[in-house]
Amino acid sequence: MLSHVSHLLPLELKRLLEGLPAEVKGSLEEIRIRENRPLEIAYRGGFRFVTPDGTMKLDAIGAVKPSPEQCRKLLERITNYSLYAMEEELRRGYITVSGGHRIGLAGRTILDGGVVRGIRDIGGFNIRIAREVIGAASHLLPKLMDAGRGTIGSTLILAPPQQGKTTLVRDIARMLSYGNSGPLEHLSFPGKKVGIVDERSEIAACVRGIPTFDIGPRTDVMDACPKAEGMMMLLRSMSPEVLVVDEIGRPEDADAIREASHAGVSVVATAHAYDVQDAKGRPELARLIAEGTFAHLVELRRSPDGILHRITNTGSAAQQPSARGKDQTSVFGALGLAGAGRGRAGDT
Amino acid sequence: MKLLGALLILIAGTLIGFQQAARFADRPKQIRQLSHSLQRLETEIGYGHTPLPEALLRTAEASSEPVASLFGGTAERLSMADGLTFQQCWEQSIKRGWNETSMKASEQGVLLRLGSTLGISDKEDQMKHLRMALLQLQAEEDAAKDDQRRYEKMWKSLGALLAVLIIILML
Numbered sequence: 001m002l003s004h005v006s007h008l009l010p011l012e013l014k015r016l017l018e019g020l021p022a023e024v025k026g027s028l029e030e031i032r033i034r035e036n037r038p039l040e041i042a043y044r045g046g047f048r049f050v051t052p053d054g055t056m057k058l059d060a061i062g063a064v065k066p067s068p069e070q071c072r073k074l075l076e077r078i079t080n081y082s083l084y085a086m087e088e089e090l091r092r093g094y095i096t097v098s099g100g101h102r103i104g105l106a107g108r109t110i111l112d113g114g115v116v117r118g119i120r121d122i123g124g125f126n127i128r129i130a131r132e133v134i135g136a137a138s139h140l141l142p143k144l145m146d147a148g149r150g151t152i153g154s155t156l157i158l159a160p161p162q163q164g165k166t167t168l169v170r171d172i173a174r175m176l177s178y179g180n181s182g183p184l185e186h187l188s189f190p191g192k193k194v195g196i197v198d199e200r201s202e203i204a205a206c207v208r209g210i211p212t213f214d215i216g217p218r219t220d221v222m223d224a225c226p227k228a229e230g231m232m233m234l235l236r237s238m239s240p241e242v243l244v245v246d247e248i249g250r251p252e253d254a255d256a257i258r259e260a261s262h263a264g265v266s267v268v269a270t271a272h273a274y275d276v277q278d279a280k281g282r283p284e285l286a287r288l289i290a291e292g293t294f295a296h297l298v299e300l301r302r303s304p305d306g307i308l309h310r311i312t313n314t315g316s317a318a319q320q321p322s323a324r325g326k327d328q329t330s331v332f333g334a335l336g337l338a339g340a341g342r343g344r345a346g347d348t
Numbered sequence: 349m350k351l352l353g354a355l356l357i358l359i360a361g362t363l364i365g366f367q368q369a370a371r372f373a374d375r376p377k378q379i380r381q382l383s384h385s386l387q388r389l390e391t392e393i394g395y396g397h398t399p400l401p402e403a404l405l406r407t408a409e410a411s412s413e414p415v416a417s418l419f420g421g422t423a424e425r426l427s428m429a430d431g432l433t434f435q436q437c438w439e440q441s442i443k444r445g446w447n448e449t450s451m452k453a454s455e456q457g458v459l460l461r462l463g464s465t466l467g468i469s470d471k472e473d474q475m476k477h478l479r480m481a482l483l484q485l486q487a488e489e490d491a492a493k494d495d496q497r498r499y500e501k502m503w504k505s506l507g508a509l510l511a512v513l514i515i516i517l518m519l
Contacts (some may be wrong), residue, residue: 010431011431081399081426082398082399085393090470120470185482
């Protein structure tokens, strides 16, 4: 949705993009602005360059080239005129603005003893528009519930970038937090205490510590916190029943997840991986999967008809007493996103 | 009748003289205030990591007029969505508010130069630029005090004396 981020854009680019067809504006996922190079937009999984008269082309010839001044204005807007207050963000390479939109930055890095300290001479911006899809998990969640324990089994969601992982975990957190309501009537359970560690401020999109997305009434968010530390802090302080984290992969993340699952807390995590095989190629994920920490592995795949999912039940005894045999896979089932059209998400 | 006119000229001359003297007395005072405000801004940026619009507002709150409106005006312009860069907002606000102050072009130059760097670099760099501006203002303040010593008393009596001269010439 262009309207969510248009206030960040320099006036000229804002006018230009507002002149695009309504359908494109509504399904916009990324705006890529590179200094003195063609302006690119991504929507519906495809991309186009934008020409000065507001038409879209596949080739870059004759496209609008954002000027250095426009890029400077954009940088000032997204940093709230305060680059000095963004050191941590610049070190990571992206800035999250109000509404959960993430703006990736590229440019010349500053090194300090071989470690990246920040980016200067920023010449490339990727504005990724976050989208809240209420009900995105309504078809998936019942399959992940552990009937015996009355809570969700630990779940690892695997997908390449841009497949809607974050949208999905956000909705899982929301539905668990609300408990039995709406589409889950056949599966009754009270609302759970959910803890979200939101390192990139994308799941809850907190502004000054207050979530701007609906993540449910019983959800606590540790915002902009390193995942491993955040999980431990929440475990100690907020007694969560479900922990939600995004994009795990480092050894300390794995330790924290083990700690949580030993404490009887269900963990819902996402990771970048094409499929289960791919995930097993990453040492920390492979170990977690082999240990049976996760009861379910979910793969997401985007198709022209919407987002498909496939659940693999690892059936570890610790997590799921009714073991169902390893790698029992079902076919990809459509994640029917009621009322959400084709259920794309501009974030991962 | 003549006497009344002479009296009016004398009063006017004296007042003009005092006004000029007051400008010389106000300048170092206002430069001092400006320095305090910039120090405040430095603290907000360096230790508070406060975003610039908010840092400017807080600085304006802690300052007295006419210096406060230089900072407050910039913050106000930033909040309007008219696509100006920070530097443009800063320049507009300072040029608009400058007539209210007794300060001169050299102090304005210091502030305008500072405006081209505020907000667009890391913390250390920001502190460096602010300290540099403070040093320059310090030099201006010393010069302004010198001027005050030299011209304040002079203008106080000069106004009245010139008025007397005009009266004598008219008689």
